[in-house]
Amino acid sequence: MTKEYNVAILGATGAVGRRMIEQLAQSTIPVKSVKLLASSRSAGTVLKFRDQELTVEETTPESFDGIDLVLSSAGGGVSKKFLPEAVKRGAVCVDNTSAFRMDEDVPLVVPEVNPEALKNHHGIIANPNCSTIQMVMALEPVRRKFGLKQIIVSTYQAASGAGQAAIEELKRETQDYLDGKDMQNGAKILPTKGDKKHYPLAFNLLPQIDVLEDNGYSHEEWKMIHETKKIMLNDMNSQDIKVTATCVRVPVPIAHGESVYFTVEDEAATAQDIMNAIADFPGVVLQDDIKNQIYPQPITAEGSRDTFVGRIRPDYENKGAFNMWVVADNLLKGAAWNTVENAEYLVKMNLV
Amino acid sequence: MTKEYNVAILGATGAVGRRMIEQLAQSTIPVKSVKLLASSRSAGTVLKFRDQELTVEETTPESFDGIDLVLSSAGGGVSKKFLPEAVKRGAVCVDNTSAFRMDEDVPLVVPEVNPEALKNHHGIIANPNCSTIQMVMALEPVRRKFGLKQIIVSTYQAASGAGQAAIEELKRETQDYLDGKDMQNGAKILPTKGDKKHYPLAFNLLPQIDVLEDNGYSHEEWKMIHETKKIMLNDMNSQDIKVTATCVRVPVPIAHGESVYFTVEDEAATAQDIMNAIADFPGVVLQDDIKNQIYPQPITAEGSRDTFVGRIRPDYENKGAFNMWVVADNLLKGAAWNTVENAEYLVKMNLV
Numbered sequence: 001m002t003k004e005y006n007v008a009i010l011g012a013t014g015a016v017g018r019r020m021i022e023q024l025a026q027s028t029i030p031v032k033s034v035k036l037l038a039s040s041r042s043a044g045t046v047l048k049f050r051d052q053e054l055t056v057e058e059t060t061p062e063s064f065d066g067i068d069l070v071l072s073s074a075g076g077g078v079s080k081k082f083l084p085e086a087v088k089r090g091a092v093c094v095d096n097t098s099a100f101r102m103d104e105d106v107p108l109v110v111p112e113v114n115p116e117a118l119k120n121h122h123g124i125i126a127n128p129n130c131s132t133i134q135m136v137m138a139l140e141p142v143r144r145k146f147g148l149k150q151i152i153v154s155t156y157q158a159a160s161g162a163g164q165a166a167i168e169e170l171k172r173e174t175q176d177y178l179d180g181k182d183m184q185n186g187a188k189i190l191p192t193k194g195d196k197k198h199y200p201l202a203f204n205l206l207p208q209i210d211v212l213e214d215n216g217y218s219h220e221e222w223k224m225i226h227e228t229k230k231i232m233l234n235d236m237n238s239q240d241i242k243v244t245a246t247c248v249r250v251p252v253p254i255a256h257g258e259s260v261y262f263t264v265e266d267e268a269a270t271a272q273d274i275m276n277a278i279a280d281f282p283g284v285v286l287q288d289d290i291k292n293q294i295y296p297q298p299i300t301a302e303g304s305r306d307t308f309v310g311r312i313r314p315d316y317e318n319k320g321a322f323n324m325w326v327v328a329d330n331l332l333k334g335a336a337w338n339t340v341e342n343a344e345y346l347v348k349m350n351l352v
Numbered sequence: 353m354t355k356e357y358n359v360a361i362l363g364a365t366g367a368v369g370r371r372m373i374e375q376l377a378q379s380t381i382p383v384k385s386v387k388l389l390a391s392s393r394s395a396g397t398v399l400k401f402r403d404q405e406l407t408v409e410e411t412t413p414e415s416f417d418g419i420d421l422v423l424s425s426a427g428g429g430v431s432k433k434f435l436p437e438a439v440k441r442g443a444v445c446v447d448n449t450s451a452f453r454m455d456e457d458v459p460l461v462v463p464e465v466n467p468e469a470l471k472n473h474h475g476i477i478a479n480p481n482c483s484t485i486q487m488v489m490a491l492e493p494v495r496r497k498f499g500l501k502q503i504i505v506s507t508y509q510a511a512s513g514a515g516q517a518a519i520e521e522l523k524r525e526t527q528d529y530l531d532g533k534d535m536q537n538g539a540k541i542l543p544t545k546g547d548k549k550h551y552p553l554a555f556n557l558l559p560q561i562d563v564l565e566d567n568g569y570s571h572e573e574w575k576m577i578h579e580t581k582k583i584m585l586n587d588m589n590s591q592d593i594k595v596t597a598t599c600v601r602v603p604v605p606i607a608h609g610e611s612v613y614f615t616v617e618d619e620a621a622t623a624q625d626i627m628n629a630i631a632d633f634p635g636v637v638l639q640d641d642i643k644n645q646i647y648p649q650p651i652t653a654e655g656s657r658d659t660f661v662g663r664i665r666p667d668y669e670n671k672g673a674f675n676m677w678v679v680a681d682n683l684l685k686g687a688a689w690n691t692v693e694n695a696e697y698l699v700k701m702n703l704v
Binding site: 150152154156171174175178183191195196197199200203204205206207208212215216217239242243244246248250251252253257259261271290291292293295296297298299310311312313314315316317318321323325327 | 675
């Protein structure tokens with residue numbers, strides 16, 4: 001008989017949590033039961049899993065009794081508090097927060113890229129940051145075939161990376177702007193909730209995602225650099241691939257864009273070779289037909305599990321160097337889907 | 353007695369043309385008379401120069417009789433047709449279109465960067481593309497002090513780069529989206545008027561500015577590469593500085609953002625050295641105080657003649673390599689102000 005799983009979703013009412021419920025409903029995981037967990041504030045909310053109406057419960061350590069699999073997206077503090085409780089009770093957790101990503105004994109996994117890392121889990125698997133996931137999806141086929149030397153990325157990140165409330169803030173400010181009202185009073189969340197100052201995102205660009213650190217980089221940029229190394233090279237500080245990043249929030253609700261410049265070891269590689277490698281990689285869709293103006297856009301990527309890549313072209317002045325443009329739904333491949341997909345792999349690989 | 357100038361503004365009713373009138377009104381140029389010129393469609397429009405009400409006239413070759421100075425922003429075709437007529441009649445023209453930028457005997461000038469090039473004019477001076485201007489403003493102080501080897505830029509360009517109608521299109525689509533209506537039917541201009549397909553920019557990102565060429569680059573990207581070389585090195589094909597670009601339109605009405613990665617010859621240069629050089633350069637404002645979340649943003653740059661630079665930080669894995677973030681009002685320093693400023697320099701240097 002096929003094993004069936006009791007699944008808990010922690011942070012079920014958030015933008016990512018709601019999508020985890022949907023993605024789990026569409027997944028290949030044999031689900032026995034689903035428990036929706038959140039803070040006391042959100043407890044009592046009724047949400048659907050397939051045809052079942054489920055009432056969200058307040059999270060306690062005992063919530064995890066009898067749970068096999070936890071999908072978590074309730075914030076780093078909540079994960080740090082509750083996931084060890086879940087593991088103690090025998091559950092395996094896929095965590096979408098940054099709480100455990102850099103822990104040496106926690107695998108950081110994009111299933112298409114480094115599934116083998118799942119085998120080393122001790123109860124917790126970390127889902128990478130949204131902006132990292134779509135970049136490694138686009139670059140892993142390049143790394144495997146041609147070797148990667150350097151990555152220079154500039155991001156165009158959607159408001160939803162900061163949660164549902166940030167989407168609402170963007171829409172409210174946008175309407176205020178169109179109505180000729182002052183936007184400045186509306187900003188309470190962005191660029192990042194924990195910081196002192198807040199700026200409008202509507203019709204604006206904010207070159208700050210997460211807090212700015214003393215080294216000059218934002219924490220988001222730091223994450224892109226070190227998570228990429230951990231996923232691709234299994235060493236967050238490796239310099240075998242050099243990575244630098246500039247992360248910018250743009251007035252888009254869903255789906256991140258990324259302008260990625262990269263250099264490969266095999267200098268004979270052509271843009272067509274790069275395109276072919278990318279087109280063959282699972283979960284990646286090549287949208288690169290400039291004659292017909294086909295290239296990735298947030299409004300066409302929204303709602304898809306795939307990562308879209310286009311505008312691939314050589315830097316004609318540097319051998320083995322290329323530019324490309326990558327778009328993915330940050331709430332799906334960048335969060336909910338990659339989390340559920342990790343859980344699917346755990347099930348398939350008999351690791352849960 | 354100070355010489356006074358009869359000035360014609362060609363394309364006076366457009367987003368840039370209207371700002372040329374304002375910038376001329378605030379300039380040091382001794383103005384004797386102003387003539388506003390446009391197509392027959394816009395003739396009859398009444399606009400103010402200082403306290404004078406002026407009626408826009410339809411452009412004919414004879415419009416330029418008696419004119420000393422022409423400021424032009426009516427589109428490449430109009431410039432090609434009329435500027436030679438103006439030159440024939442003794443006028444000196446500063447042209448904000450791409451019509452003459454790559455002509456060998458036409459100086460391409462950002463006054464703070466390469467004012468000496470003005471001396472070689474034969475009646476026409478070209479104003480560079482908006483995205484090029486703000487980048488060379490930020491990088492010229494770096495080039496002069498530390499030498500520049502490579503530039504990799506990703507742009508975040510405002511709708512107004514495609515004219516006032518593109519701003520209106522963005523606002524209309526945005527309201528449709530907020531009202532839950534279909535945006536797809538609204539797009540008639542962007543990504544670029546001359547191309548076959550049009551896509552909404554509202555809450556979206558368009559990785560196409562101007563037409564896409566067979567080499568894989570958009571014409572905007574091509575302009576950034578070759579204009580930068582012409583301005584900094586006086587050779588549009590020089591490889592003494594290697595340049596590559598990815599240009600993306602973002603849902604912002606006014607002011608372009610640019611994520612610029614660059615490498616310098618002097619590998620001992622620190623981020624602080626780069627900041628000091630940039631802060632000292634005329635027309636550039638350093639906004640780089642991460643402790644207080646101070647960095648350039650479109651909504652704070654809009655309406656200013658200056659170029660704002662911040663988020664300057666080293667690429668810790670590559671010596672002599674840095675990231676920075678640059679914002680400027682594309683209609684002012686990127687267009688109207690740089691045009692008027694070129695005219696101011698022509699007057700100061702006795703070249704008109």
